[in-house]
Amino acid sequence: MSSLPFTLKDPALFNNEAYCHGEWIGAKSGKRFSVEDPGSGQCFTSCPDLGEEDVDAVVRSSQKAFEEYRLLNPRTRAELLLKWHHLIRESRDDIATILTYETGKPLSEAFGEIDYATGFTWWFAGEAERIRGDISTPSAPGRRVLVIKQPIGVCAALVPWNFPIAMILRKVGAALAAGCTMIAKPSPETPLTTLTLAYLAEKAGFPKGVFNVMTTSNENTPSLSEAICKHPLVQKVSFTGSTRVGSIIASHCAVGLKKVTFELGGNCPFIIFDDANQDLALAQLTSLKWRHAGQACVTANRIYVQEGIYEKFLTKLVEHAKTIKLGHGSMESVTMGPLTTQRGVDKAKSQVKDALQRGAKIAHKCQVPSDSELRNGYFFGPTILRDMDSSMLVTQEESFAPIAGLYKFKTEAEAVKLANDTDMGLASYVFTRDVNRSWRMMEQLEAGMIGLNTGSSSAAESPFGGMKMSGYGKESGKDVAIAEYLISKTITMTVESASL
Template sequence: MSVEDVDAAVQSSHAAFLKYRTVNPRVRAQRLLKWDTLIREARDDLAKIVVFETGKPLAEAYGELDYATGFTWWFAGEAERVRGTVSTPSAPGRRVFTVKQPIGVAAALVPWNFPIAMILRKVGAALAAGCTMIIKPSPETPLSVLTLALLAEKAGFEKGIINVLTTDLDNTPALSEALCRHSLVKKVTFTGSTRVGKLIAKHCADGLKKVTLELGGNCPVIVFDDADLEQAAAQIGALKFRHAGQACITANRVYVQSGVYEKFTEIMTKFAKDLKVGHGFEKGTTMGPVTTPRGLDKAKQHVEDAKANGARIMLGGQRMKEDGGFFFEPTIILDATDKMLVSQEETFAPICSFFKFDKEEEAVQWANNTSMGLASYFFTKNVDRTWRLLENLEAGMIGMNTGNSSAAESPFGGIKESGYGKESGKDVAVEEYMITKTGTLTLADHY
């Protein structure tokens, strides 16, 4: 699609919104549940599409689908829980009401790394609220998104309630800007890099549009001497190497207390060495390729920069040439410092970098030493330290003896340059797609 297609898509969505906003919340919930059922029934087909579009292993594709359908299930329940308020104000003889109403046509600009989950998390909330949605998928993953839209139609959502504008790399920026600037688009939700997120915010600012931004991460992990090292390694390993490190909440910097540094890095090196890299449909594959050639270039750049600045490459560090795919070796970097790119940038590749620290205060300072604030993680059995870290780490989500903590019932979103607004969770996610209208009533004869 091109810029010329945007207005027709928006007009279609707006016409559908004028009808859909009046649909009873229970009916919206029933359609969401039907959509959920159809997605689960198409699980094998969708998983296959995800493997071939993203490169992730089949087991991970199934995992994404199981995670993603948590959103359709959750938001089906939330559709009937939208509530306003009634209150008695200080002025005598008055009552104040608030009502919640859907904001209008929403636009979702989504990435390629979790094409099913990102759609259901955003669209599920919008449909529960009574909004219609235009989706602009990544050029790398259009088929999974189009399949979800087809299943939504089969579930009873009329044409126009979900529209999809597919793009290529060349016309993505212009089409996205046209969506953001269209007068009938009232809400924009974007997941992607901080650089692009700032551009989206600027486009939307002229129209004072409501925006949710879920942007890049440079997520730290802190492992203390008193941690359960096997538990920490299992959690961090799964977090780091899932989808070849291509997740915004992945472990980017791992700080390990000096007393267990050598032992823990040995455990993590073995974990990475045991990974089987290959095509997502090959039996036993536990890590696939990176999705784009840009990912390969950045991974190699980060490894070479670390080596040039004194780091030890304990494992990997090279592109794998087999079959000409975008495969990069699981990589372990030791003795990393804050002067290296692996500390300063989001790597988005299967590279796990380790930093040594002595005291809690310095670990927190280093962890917070980034413009990003999406997620932070720590591993300790000290309950007092747990509370301190929950309060002192600068991130929107904190994993406590936990790797990936994302779930439909948990608010998802960052602070600082990792964006603003929340997706999923109780109340807050649907609220992102609603306006609050206040009504004040004066009674004729107050009592």
């Protein structure tokens, strides 16, 4: 602990071993991988590099736990979730510190993620007791039909590095509320907060094996994930990540006909009409676009501004960008941290270079810090590009970086066409004061989530998920999210007439 670049109020919250059946374990191979601080580029700890040979024992632990946990009273499951929720809230300061050092995001955003994420533990604690079956009288005489809902079994969560706490609690919260057990495979960049959550789940009283965590390197991630997906005892897989990897996961799960939930690529349009409240649009855009240095699936990837306000709005956006303080996330004055990986920086540079070669112009670019302590960090300054068009990589791909590309449009029909000109459909945002236009846009935009005069489209009580190549299935929300972890059994029975 003395070698860590931070101190914790409760050192027990820091764990760097994998977790199975209530025990901290290493890899059978004995190998480990390094965890880096994106703000400095320095390795500060390591975790076990589990391989496919480690999968069977972990899955069998989860299956053993499932056989008992599935029978637990829903009220008891709810109480365990609430206890876990309160322990996470009590450890908020320490968890935020760990989160900042493994993701790079500023402390203020780390606290924001924890507050957002614990909305799921609170919500699913309530959902545990709302699972209901059904009973009906069919057309055939003398019969009754019952439908009962039961937990599907051992589940797996394959989660990304950008919001590691939120992704875990959104998936695991639903599974545990339903009566399933869960194996989490965090990203190699951000395993530590997941291990902290596992420690607190044990402290909350969840039985051994209900929540297991497998850590692994980028090198072993493909084979380990495949082994989890194809294991015969795993019944459900929830994956958040890129569309490309989602397609691979889908093929693995098809082998055993596993139930799957996918939240994949975004490429989300943000449309601002001439009649919009520009100050509101600016506030929502900047909160959405710059959060975690643009590394969010629901971020504004393509910003369409109607021609009548294009120049005025661009000026306002540039002025706001000038107030951003770039630096290490642990510094209180910092409002934007580094990207989480070097490959993210390389991709961002490539996208900007491509846009400039195709006619875009830089309206603003924040300089990367030159401090000796930050020189090796994965920094990319917030960059605003003007005169964008559909030929550019930024238009066609998720940036996952603080690149704000502005496009000009004339008519509503043109805005709809441009917004829908992507194979993804996670979220779309529209700013207008015209209620009729709001309804038309809501119905015509091809996205699973629509933000009308807001840049916030996610909460525990509302369904989260996309369409087209952005995936299928829903996370969070009433009924739909927990249904992803349930099976329905139909029982048909004969009721004989009473003898006279």
